[in-house]
Amino acid sequence: MTRTGPQHYPGAHRDHWYQDDFGGDRMEVNVVVLHTTEGRSLPGYQGGASAPNLTAVPDLAARKLTWYQHFDIDISSRALRNRPGGVQTNTLNVCQVELVGTCDPELHSKWRTGGKAHVYWPKAPAWALLGVARFLAWAHEEHDVPLRGPALWPAYPKSYGNGAGQRMSGARWNDFKGVCGHMHVPENDHGDPGAIDFDELIRLAKAAVQG
Ligand SMILES: [Zn+2]
Numbered sequence: 656m657t658r659t660g661p662q663h664y665p666g667a668h669r670d671h672w673y674q675d676d677f678g679g680d681r682m683e684v685n686v687v688v689l690h691t692t693e694g695r696s697l698p699g700y701q702g703g704a705s706a707p708n709l710t711a712v713p714d715l716a717a718r719k720l721t722w723y724q725h726f727d728i729d730i731s732s733r734a735l736r737n738r739p740g741g742v743q744t745n746t747l748n749v750c751q752v753e754l755v756g757t758c759d760p761e762l763h764s765k766w767r768t769g770g771k772a773h774v775y776w777p778k779a780p781a782w783a784l785l786g787v788a789r790f791l792a793w794a795h796e797e798h799d800v801p802l803r804g805p806a807l808w809p810a811y812p813k814s815y816g817n818g819a820g821q822r823m824s825g826a827r828w829n830d831f832k833g834v835c836g837h838m839h840v841p842e843n844d845h846g847d848p849g850a851i852d853f854d855e856l857i858r859l860a861k862a863a864v865q866g
Pocket of ligand 1: 689690845
């Protein structure tokens with residue numbers, strides 16, 4: 656497959672690179688899948704075995720996202736479950752992004768009580784959402800990923816499994832092009848990134864494209 660467009664997100668660090676160890680399938684990306692890590696720092700991803708294409712780490716002091724890239728944009732990564740048979744997940748032209756922080760209101764309140772600074776993505780500060788939006792704008796301009804996605808972005812834990820009826824069928828997933836969450840991908844149970852403000856995210860991404 657051709658792999659059109661730039662393969663490295665400008666400014667992303669490549670000192671946690673896993674493609675040499677894990678290879679991956681060549682793709683032509685038309686989907687971005689968003690995750691939240693449910694941790695407060697860059698994960699080790701079991702040495703890369705469960706790594707996404709990119710991780711965005713909030714720099715709370717500088718009020719910006721620090722990006723790490725682990726695989727080329729048009730190479731499959733590894734943060735989705737793929738069951739035998741059924742549809743393809745990681746390898747179906749998907750670029751995966753892990754956002755460091757949580758979508759879980761319970762973990763959010765535990766961290767807050769413990770004085771552990773973090774981003775709670777459903778109530779993300781404007782700079783954090785803007786950082787994600789800029790990436791989506793880039794993915795749109797350079798890789799033609801449509802700036803649209805599913806209507807339902809239910810809150811965790813309702814989003815776990817298919818608690819809010821948000822998860823796509825295999826057929827819908829096979830046809831999907833755009834931006835979705837781990838909680839929308841078939842053959843998967845995880846409920847991340849929960850109730851992230853998707854309308855605002857897309858609005859900011861479109862504004863970044865025009866800007
Ligand atoms: Zn996930």
